[in-house]
Amino acid sequence: xxxxxxxxxxxxxxxxxxxxxxxxxxxxxxxxxxxxxxxxxxxxxxxxxxxxxxxxxxxxxxxxxxxxxxxxxxxxxxxxxxxxxxxxxxxxxxxxxxxxxxxxxxxxxxxxxxxxxxxxxxxxxxxxxxxxxxxxxxxxxxxxxxxxxxxxxxxxxxxxxxxxxxxxxxxxxxxxxxxxxxxxxxxxxxxxxxxxxxxxxxxxxxxxxxxxxxxxxxxxxxxxxxxxxxxxxxxxxxxxxxxxxxxxxxxxxxxxxxxxxxxxxxxxxxxxxxxxxxxxxxxxxxxxxxxxxxxxxxxxxxxxxxxxxxxxxxxxxxxxxxxxxxxxxxxxxxxxxxxxxxxxxxxxxxxxxxxxxxxxxxxxxxxxxxxxxxxxxxxxxxxxxxxxxxxxxxxxxxxxxxxxxxxxxxxxxxxxxxxxxxxxxxxxxxxxxxxxxxxxxxxxxxxxxxxxxxxxxxxxxxxxxxxxxxxxxxxxxxxxxxxxxxxxxxxxxxxxxxxxxxxxxxx
Amino acid sequence: xxxxxxxxxxxxxxxxxxxxxxxxxxxxxxxxxxxxxxxxxxxxxxxxxxxxxxxxxxxxxxxxxxxxxxxxxxxxxxxxxxxxxxxxxxxxxxxxxxxxxxxxxxxxxxxxxxxxxxxxxxxxxxxxxxxxxxxxxxxxxxxxxxxxxxxxxxxxxxxxxxxxxxxxxxxxxxxxxxxxxxxxxxxxxxxxxxxxxxxxxxxxxxxxxxxxxxxxxxxxxxxxxxxxxxxxxxxxxxxxxxxxxxxxxxxxxxxxxxxxxxxxxxxxxxxxxxxxxxxxxxxxxxxxxxxxxxxxxxxxxxxxxxxxxxxxxxxxxxxxxxxxxxxxxxxxxxxxxxxxxxxxxxxxxxxxxxxxxx
Numbered sequence: 001x002x003x004x005x006x007x008x009x010x011x012x013x014x015x016x017x018x019x020x021x022x023x024x025x026x027x028x029x030x031x032x033x034x035x036x037x038x039x040x041x042x043x044x045x046x047x048x049x050x051x052x053x054x055x056x057x058x059x060x061x062x063x064x065x066x067x068x069x070x071x072x073x074x075x076x077x078x079x080x081x082x083x084x085x086x087x088x089x090x091x092x093x094x095x096x097x098x099x100x101x102x103x104x105x106x107x108x109x110x111x112x113x114x115x116x117x118x119x120x121x122x123x124x125x126x127x128x129x130x131x132x133x134x135x136x137x138x139x140x141x142x143x144x145x146x147x148x149x150x151x152x153x154x155x156x157x158x159x160x161x162x163x164x165x166x167x168x169x170x171x172x173x174x175x176x177x178x179x180x181x182x183x184x185x186x187x188x189x190x191x192x193x194x195x196x197x198x199x200x201x202x203x204x205x206x207x208x209x210x211x212x213x214x215x216x217x218x219x220x221x222x223x224x225x226x227x228x229x230x231x232x233x234x235x236x237x238x239x240x241x242x243x244x245x246x247x248x249x250x251x252x253x254x255x256x257x258x259x260x261x262x263x264x265x266x267x268x269x270x271x272x273x274x275x276x277x278x279x280x281x282x283x284x285x286x287x288x289x290x291x292x293x294x295x296x297x298x299x300x301x302x303x304x305x306x307x308x309x310x311x312x313x314x315x316x317x318x319x320x321x322x323x324x325x326x327x328x329x330x331x332x333x334x335x336x337x338x339x340x341x342x343x344x345x346x347x348x349x350x351x352x353x354x355x356x357x358x359x360x361x362x363x364x365x366x367x368x369x370x371x372x373x374x375x376x377x378x379x380x381x382x383x384x385x386x387x388x389x390x391x392x393x394x395x396x397x398x399x400x401x402x403x404x405x406x407x408x409x410x411x412x413x414x415x416x417x418x419x420x421x422x423x424x425x426x427x428x429x430x431x432x433x434x435x436x437x438x439x440x441x442x443x444x445x446x447x448x449x450x451x452x453x454x455x456x457x458x459x460x461x462x463x464x465x466x467x468x469x470x471x472x473x474x475x476x477x478x479x480x481x482x483x484x485x486x487x488x489x490x491x492x493x494x495x496x497x498x499x500x501x502x503x504x505x506x507x
Numbered sequence: 508x509x510x511x512x513x514x515x516x517x518x519x520x521x522x523x524x525x526x527x528x529x530x531x532x533x534x535x536x537x538x539x540x541x542x543x544x545x546x547x548x549x550x551x552x553x554x555x556x557x558x559x560x561x562x563x564x565x566x567x568x569x570x571x572x573x574x575x576x577x578x579x580x581x582x583x584x585x586x587x588x589x590x591x592x593x594x595x596x597x598x599x600x601x602x603x604x605x606x607x608x609x610x611x612x613x614x615x616x617x618x619x620x621x622x623x624x625x626x627x628x629x630x631x632x633x634x635x636x637x638x639x640x641x642x643x644x645x646x647x648x649x650x651x652x653x654x655x656x657x658x659x660x661x662x663x664x665x666x667x668x669x670x671x672x673x674x675x676x677x678x679x680x681x682x683x684x685x686x687x688x689x690x691x692x693x694x695x696x697x698x699x700x701x702x703x704x705x706x707x708x709x710x711x712x713x714x715x716x717x718x719x720x721x722x723x724x725x726x727x728x729x730x731x732x733x734x735x736x737x738x739x740x741x742x743x744x745x746x747x748x749x750x751x752x753x754x755x756x757x758x759x760x761x762x763x764x765x766x767x768x769x770x771x772x773x774x775x776x777x778x779x780x781x782x783x784x785x786x787x788x789x790x791x792x793x794x795x796x797x798x799x800x801x802x803x804x805x806x807x808x809x810x811x812x813x814x815x816x817x818x819x820x821x822x823x824x825x826x827x828x829x830x831x832x833x834x835x836x837x838x839x840x841x842x843x844x845x846x847x848x849x850x851x852x853x854x855x856x857x858x859x860x861x862x863x864x865x
Binding site for chain 2: 357
């Protein structure tokens with residue numbers, strides 16, 4: 001007898017409906033699984049057999065054919081187990097009179113019949129809801145993640161028996177109550193600007209960077225607190241909206257790094273090690289295309305500590321996503337687009353020995369060695385980093401100082417105010433949300449420079465030997481500073497301050 | 508300008524790469540180099556005694572080829588090298604005065620600069636950013652009256668050469684042949700000097716840079732110049748050699764003063780104690796040569812700028828201290844400092860610290 005059960009497959013961040021067709025025929029006992037399954041799907045036979053037996057059901061000693069339609073899409077992951085098990089139960093009439101057609105089944109089976117969590121539940125549910133599916137049965141362990149979707153009925157089952165008893169009405173499960181989204185509270189972040197003593201210049205730069213969505217380079221000796229400053233960036237960014245949170249959770253769900261909470265409420269802070277490969281940074285993989293670090297940092301911060309130590313090719317690969325906010329990973333099996341809209345925060349030492357510019361330690365590097373070290377970050381990449389700022393080495397007096405430092409909450413309030421100005425400004429400009437993302441057209445409209453500003457800008461290029469490519473970046477940062485100061489006009493002091501944040505690309 | 512017989516003989520004799528002492532012994536055999544070349548066969552024993560069998564054999568082989576001189580001069584011309592020999596009238600008079608003048612100067616660029624008034628500005632490789640900026644500015648101002656003579660090392664020499672190119676002409680004395688570029692990071696600078704100034708070397712074009720060529724080269728820098736300004740240098744810096752040479756040749760030596768315990772200026776302070784003239788103003792130099800300094804326009808400063816500038820004049824100061832003492836808010840300070848930098852009054856020293864330039 002033939003049965004049909006619904007499940008979903010994952011392609012990038014999208015779910016694709018899959019029909020699990022099971023047919024039982026008389027003949028020598030056999031199990032055929034077709035429809036381009038990968039190894040994990042193929043091995044479902046053993047899991048399904050044991051799970052059925054250990055749940056008190058029968059695994060038929062007949063010829064079983066399972067087809068995962070559409071047949072031309074590669075199926076990956078173990079989450080088809082539940083659908084296959086239910087399909088077999090139906091096909092062998094162990095679920096008499098039960099109509100499964102309204103349900104979508106997702107879940108991996110353990111040998112004892114328990115249901116294990118699967119990756120990518122959130123994107124699957126979102127796609128399924130968009131395709132008109134409303135009832136889902138999935139593992140208890142995925143319940144928290146699934147509970148955030150409105151307008152669907154989700155039943156979370158601990159094991160196969162519970163699923164069967166729900167279907168035949170013996171012990172119906174109740175649908176999950178909807179969880180309300182709440183952004184992370186400030187206490188949940190481990191960092192806070194109040195803990196960073198001194199560093200007024202760097203803090204100011206951090207604030208401007210977050211206000212305008214600018215990328216940031218922190219230059220300072222080892223142990224100056226560059227990482228600590230970077231960790232404060234998420235704490236001064238505006239709270240994530242539910243939509244932003246869903247975007248992030250989708251990516252983290254597919255990557256399988258979603259925590260207990262089931263939804264990401266804190267802005268991501270990703271800090272890949274400098275040995276990271278281009279694939280781990282941008283996404284890819286041998287089988288399913290997985291999101292890389294830049295996508296995991298979506299709506300948050302990508303922190304590259306000791307930037308010159310990263311492979312050149314890895315850094316250069318960041319250029320396009322930094323411009324577009326998305327990364328398209330192309331493989332022979334197809335192309336997948338992941339969002340990658342993040343604030344890049346990089347750090348580096350001022351010179352190979354780290355003491356250049358230090359007040360009390362002597363730098364032993366020759367000018368050529370310093371130049372060589374800095375040249376490891378290419379001009380085009382440096383061009384995309386609007387703000388470059390020096391971080392001071394920590395002084396003992398600062399550490400023990402009892403002076404009250406401004407906390408993240410106060411800075412965040414200013415950031416939110418500045419972001420609001422930008423939202424209003426760019427309301428009619430699709431795709432532009434922040435000053436950093438302005439194109440030439442918007443700049444001409446919103447960044448009119450007075451004669452005096454223009455003169456100062458010209459002078460700064462002549463005197464400070466800035467590269468001409470820096471001009472647009474300086475104006476954008478000046479716009480952000482003006483917004484932060486709630487000034488309609490860009491003033492000369494804004495231009496000058498913006499110029500002071502580009503010390504590292506003069507040559 | 509075609510070479511005379513005498514000059515051709517000197518160029519040919521120089522082309523065998525003999526070391527300086529052998530060259531001098533060889534020249535002492537005869538009145539003139541040309542006479543020496545024409546009587547080389549007769550003087551075989553004496554020449555061999557002075558320069559050895561191998562070098563003599565090379566000379567003899569070269570003489571057998573009738574076109575050897577033509578080839579040699581052709582190869583120099585191809586490389587745009589002009590040879591200024593000791594007997595040439597283009598050879599600078601001042602350089603003839605020193606005890607061990609180079610026999611031939613291989614030049615590329617504007618050779619007429621050798622006959623202008625020359626002044627050396629030298630620094631060491633490790634100097635503070637503020638002192639580099641000073642070096643550059645002094646070189647620029649002095650270049651209005653003199654051709655600046657310097658080396659090619661990065662750091663102080665580079666700052667001097669860059670400043671000189673901004674304000675006038677420059678002669679760079681190399682410690683290696685003109686075929687090479689050293690240090691490689693100064694490739695563009697060397698090209699600019701070649702086009703708008705002059706490169707000079709006493710070495711054959713193919714000679715690589717060697718550590719012991721550099722101290723020897725410094726005597727040429729000193730010998731070419733009427734005066735030397737030493738802008739920086741540690742205890743063992745090569746600038747000390749230049750200064751000592753210049754002093755022994757009776758040239759004026761000037762030096763920037765440094766603070767107590769600044770390693771990059773210990774050499775400067777040492778020569779100041781012995782013979783150099785303390786220089787913290789262009790007037791100190793121009794007075795010695797009877798040149799009147801034309802008054803420069805005073806730079807206009809806002810009240811905030813002059814307050815910050817006064818603080819910077821006390822030395823290298825961190826921004827937090829500037830903010831504290833000037834009463835400016837930390838976020839107002841970058842604009843003021845950038846403006847001072849643009850007006851050429853301040854320089855960033857790295858690590859959020861700034862210093863005044865003049």
